[in-house]
Amino acid sequence: MACPQLTGVTSDQTAATLPVLTQAVFACVYSWRRVVDERAGGVVHRVECLDVGQGTCNLIQLPGNRFIVIDVGPRGGGWQVLIDRLRLDPDLPQESLPVIEVLILSHSHEDHIGALSSLLESGARIERILFTDDRPIRDDHPALRVIQDAARRGKLSMDCVWSTIETDADGPRTVFQSADPDDEPNGRVALTLLHPDGIYAKKARERGQPNLAFAILHMRVGDHRFLFPGDAPLDAFEVVSDNFGRSVELELMAVPHHGGKTWNGKLSPGRRTRLQKLFQERFRVKSAVISIGSANSNKHPFESVIKALLEAGSHVLCTELTCRCWVNDLDEARELTLAHDPPHYHGLSRKTRPVGKATNVGCASTVVVKFENRVPVIERRSELRGVVENLKRSGSPMCTVN
Amino acid sequence: MPGDVTSQYVDNHLSWIDDSSGAAVLDSMEPPVSDEGLAASDEEYIRCYEGAVVKPVSSFTDDLTGLVFVLKREYSPASGWCDSDDVSFHVATFWVSRDSELRGEGCSRAKAVRDHCRKIARRFQELYRKLPEEMDVKEASDWNLLLEGIDIEKTLAAWPTRARQAVEVVADHPWKVLPYGGVEADIELEDAPDGFERLKAGDWITAVCVYDAETHELIGIESMRPREPMPKLTASEAKEMLKSMRKTSGLPPIDWSDI
Numbered sequence: 001m002a003c004p005q006l007t008g009v010t011s012d013q014t015a016a017t018l019p020v021l022t023q024a025v026f027a028c029v030y031s032w033r034r035v036v037d038e039r040a041g042g043v044v045h046r047v048e049c050l051d052v053g054q055g056t057c058n059l060i061q062l063p064g065n066r067f068i069v070i071d072v073g074p075r076g077g078g079w080q081v082l083i084d085r086l087r088l089d090p091d092l093p094q095e096s097l098p099v100i101e102v103l104i105l106s107h108s109h110e111d112h113i114g115a116l117s118s119l120l121e122s123g124a125r126i127e128r129i130l131f132t133d134d135r136p137i138r139d140d141h142p143a144l145r146v147i148q149d150a151a152r153r154g155k156l157s158m159d160c161v162w163s164t165i166e167t168d169a170d171g172p173r174t175v176f177q178s179a180d181p182d183d184e185p186n187g188r189v190a191l192t193l194l195h196p197d198g199i200y201a202k203k204a205r206e207r208g209q210p211n212l213a214f215a216i217l218h219m220r221v222g223d224h225r226f227l228f229p230g231d232a233p234l235d236a237f238e239v240v241s242d243n244f245g246r247s248v249e250l251e252l253m254a255v256p257h258h259g260g261k262t263w264n265g266k267l268s269p270g271r272r273t274r275l276q277k278l279f280q281e282r283f284r285v286k287s288a289v290i291s292i293g294s295a296n297s298n299k300h301p302f303e304s305v306i307k308a309l310l311e312a313g314s315h316v317l318c319t320e321l322t323c324r325c326w327v328n329d330l331d332e333a334r335e336l337t338l339a340h341d342p343p344h345y346h347g348l349s350r351k352t353r354p355v356g357k358a359t360n361v362g363c364a365s366t367v368v369v370k371f372e373n374r375v376p377v378i379e380r381r382s383e384l385r386g387v388v389e390n391l392k393r394s395g396s397p398m399c400t401v402n
Numbered sequence: 403m404p405g406d407v408t409s410q411y412v413d414n415h416l417s418w419i420d421d422s423s424g425a426a427v428l429d430s431m432e433p434p435v436s437d438e439g440l441a442a443s444d445e446e447y448i449r450c451y452e453g454a455v456v457k458p459v460s461s462f463t464d465d466l467t468g469l470v471f472v473l474k475r476e477y478s479p480a481s482g483w484c485d486s487d488d489v490s491f492h493v494a495t496f497w498v499s500r501d502s503e504l505r506g507e508g509c510s511r512a513k514a515v516r517d518h519c520r521k522i523a524r525r526f527q528e529l530y531r532k533l534p535e536e537m538d539v540k541e542a543s544d545w546n547l548l549l550e551g552i553d554i555e556k557t558l559a560a561w562p563t564r565a566r567q568a569v570e571v572v573a574d575h576p577w578k579v580l581p582y583g584g585v586e587a588d589i590e591l592e593d594a595p596d597g598f599e600r601l602k603a604g605d606w607i608t609a610v611c612v613y614d615a616e617t618h619e620l621i622g623i624e625s626m627r628p629r630e631p632m633p634k635l636t637a638s639e640a641k642e643m644l645k646s647m648r649k650t651s652g653l654p655p656i657d658w659s660d661i
Contacts, residue, residue: 046533075583080563080613087531090566090610090624117583117632121566121608130650144640146582149568149632163648172661173653192661193650218661243658370535 045186045221047369047376049254050085051319052078054293054300055111058228058254059085060189060219065098068176068191070217070228071106072115078293079115081366088122097124102176102191105131106215106230108143116143120150125157130175130193132165132215165193165215172243175217186371187222194218194240195232214256216240224251224376226369227283231257233264234274241282249284251376252369255309255316259290259301267304275304279312287378288314289367317367317378459496464523465516471523472556479506479515494518497551504547526552562621563613568632569623571605581611581620582632593622606631 046061055074059082061067067086073079086098103126105113113131120126131143150156176191195216214236217228227250229237237256241248256262263271279285288309290301301318309316368379458476463469477496494506494514504525506518529537529545537545568582577589577598591599601607609626613619635643 046535075585079583080565080618083565084563088565090564114583118565118567118581121568123566144643145632145635148635148643152633153629161648163650163652164644166649166651170651170655172656172658173650174656175650175653190661192656193653194661220661244661245658 045189045371047219047221047226047252048085049252049289049291049319049367050081051365052081052115052291052293053320054078054258055114056106056230056254056258056291057082057115060191062101062178062189067098067100068102068104068219069100069119070104071112071230072103072119074111074293075114078111079118082115083118083122085366086119086122086124088119088124090122094123094125097122100124100126102128102130104175104215104217105129105143106217106228107132109231112230113143117146117150120146120155123155126160127157128161128163129156130163130165130215172218186374187224188220190220192218192220194243195236221371221376222374225249226251227253227285229254229256232262233257234262234271234278237262237278237283238274241278244282247282247284250286252287252289252367252378253283253285253314255288255290255301255305257300258292258298259305260298261302262305267302272304272308275308276311279308279314285309285312285314287367288316289319290316291319293320319365319367462519464520466520467523467527469523469527470557470560471519471526472553472560473551474553477551479518496522498547502547504544522548522552526557530554530558559616561615563615563618564610564624565613567609567611568629569607569609569611569626570631571601571603571607574602577601579620579623581609584611584620587620589620589623595623595625598623598626604631 045063046059048059048061050057050059050073052073055078056071057073057078058070059067060070069082073082086100088097103119105116108131129147131147147156147162151160151162173193174190175193176189178189193215195214214230214232216230216232216236219226219228225248233256261267263275267275290306292300306316369376370379371377458478459473460476461470461472464471473496479494479496480500491507491509492511492514493500494508494511495502495504495518498504504518504521506514506516506521508514508517525544526548529541529548532541532545534542567584570580570582572578572580572586577591577594578586579589580586589598606629607626608629610624611620612622612624614621
């Protein structure tokens with residue numbers, strides 16, 4: 001807010017102008033206080049990759065108890081993490097519940113949409129839902145079923161807009177943009193849907209792979225970029241990279257498919273080279289976050305994926321604190337998490353699960369990115385460094401925090 | 403929680419006597435008189451002498467919410483006495499200083515301890531869901547103070563998660579339920595609200611479900627109301643619904659070079 005101009009006031013006008021001057025001073029002080037308060041005590045922007053176990057859930061917190069949610073995590077225990085994090089207490093009045101500006105379901109797999117029903121039941125106000133029509137229509141289309149039910153019973157606001165993410169859109173689309181960049185101390189927030197687009201859809205059709213229609217979301221906060229690719233395959237990444245036509249530096253990337261397979265068939269030497277090239281030349285990722293739970297039977301994350309990221313200089317973090325990491329330093333990591341950010345400690349991975357083969361992964365629990373002087377900072381990174389260094393000394397080749 | 407105690411003057415000293423055993427549990431000097439009303443000062447504080455018989459407390463239950471707070475170690479509540487012109491009362495603290503806003507106050511030592519537990523519980527619940535950057539200086543200071551004594555990991559692990567969910571009754575006598583998007587679970591009638599016993603397999607309810615924070619297993623249902631079953635969409639209905647929806651091609655386009 002600009003201060004009113006106070007120049008050109010004559011002495012005769014002073015008495016009459018005094019109340020105006022007073023108001024102006026108050027307006028300036030109020031405006032200044034508001035900005036200072038926001039920076040000092042209020043949440044301005046915060047990006048979180050939640051520890052939901054084996055699944056994916058990313059949050060972007062905006063000022064004023066507003067959120068963007070990209071995938072909602074798995075069924076079973078994982079969805080409770082999102083409910084806790086959004087403070088969706090059944091006893092709270094509606095006005096105390098958060099507003100979800102956009103809820104995006106990158107695709108309709110269970111580990112990404114498991115919490116949808118509970119989220120819609122919670123009473124949180126959802127402004128817009130985007131979901132990918134990525135499956136052959138069947139009787140049990142899970143996302144559609146839940147959305148229709150919620151709408152029918154008035155659980156969704158009448159103003160809530162549902163959109164399907166089209167495979168034939170002819171280029172990227174702006175999903176969300178903060179209204180007033182002057183109110184954003186870290187710079188304007190812009191969320192863009194990169195994929196699917198017409199070019200990829202054409203290739204997908206040519207290759208006979210119509211279901212590879214995963215949504216890839218790009219977010220920019222000021223000058224800093226984040227990528228949330230769902231479970232996008234390698235081919236899709238390459239198409240997006242071709243469209244950018246330049247190397248893109250990312251502050252954080254949510255590693256697709258939990259660090260698992262992003263290619264069709266076996267990982268041939270040719271595909272390995274493509275994977276390395278992707279992260280060394282096309283997307284330069286500062287921090288790569290693998291959302292993973294020890295209870296997965298798919299051997300996620302793959303060593304090849306982590307190796308490609310590490311060779312490209314990325315810092316790899318996993319969202320679980322798992323007893324499957326074989327050192328005692330986990331207690332230290334838990335302490336760090338608890339002391340710094342108690343709402344984000346959910347301990348989903350505290351127990352050794354009876355199934356799953358994920359080993360050599362570590363160890364951040366929910367990854368939180370905050371902004372300090374317009375620069376994104378991963379919380380607890382320096383403290384976690386010591387823990388992870390010990391893990392590496394213990395023989396785990398997969399962890400790094402710098 | 404320690405049992406009730408009674409204060410007595412013995413040889414110009416204030417002593418607390420355990421009601422059940424009759425043993426002296428605390429000893430002190432004569433309570434001083436203060437001009438500062440309720441404010442406790444070093445002179446006003448009557449400390450718990452080493453060796454006094456006080457039952458240690460390793461956890462306490464908030465009597466209003468039923469939530470359990472696990473402490474980092476066992477605490478024998480330090481107790482004291484405040485005396486002013488027109489009011490005298492006991493104060494009690496576990497690990498906070500006696501001039502803290504969190505100190506417990508009451509007409510007996512036991513009531514002061516209970517008040518202290520309540521104040522800790524209130525403040526913890528106010529603060530534990532706040533993000534660090536949402537806390538002002540006072541709140542951050544209080545939070546750090548609470549963390550000195552409360553074992554947050556064990557405490558949060560003891561607190562259940564509550565969520566409103568669509569739930570299908572899949573069996574009755576005994577009852578099994580399936581929260582939508584969750585996993586099937588047995589429900590005992592004592593863990594369910596009144597009226598639950600009338601539900602039959604195939605019924606649907608909207609329920610506030612309670613989950614164990616550590617195992618994530620359904621441990622009870624707090625409240626419920628009947629609801630229609632989750633609809634099953636036929637292929638043609640789903641197709642029609644998709645057709646009627648907006649498409650992302652309607653969102654504002656952006657050039658790749660502007661992203």
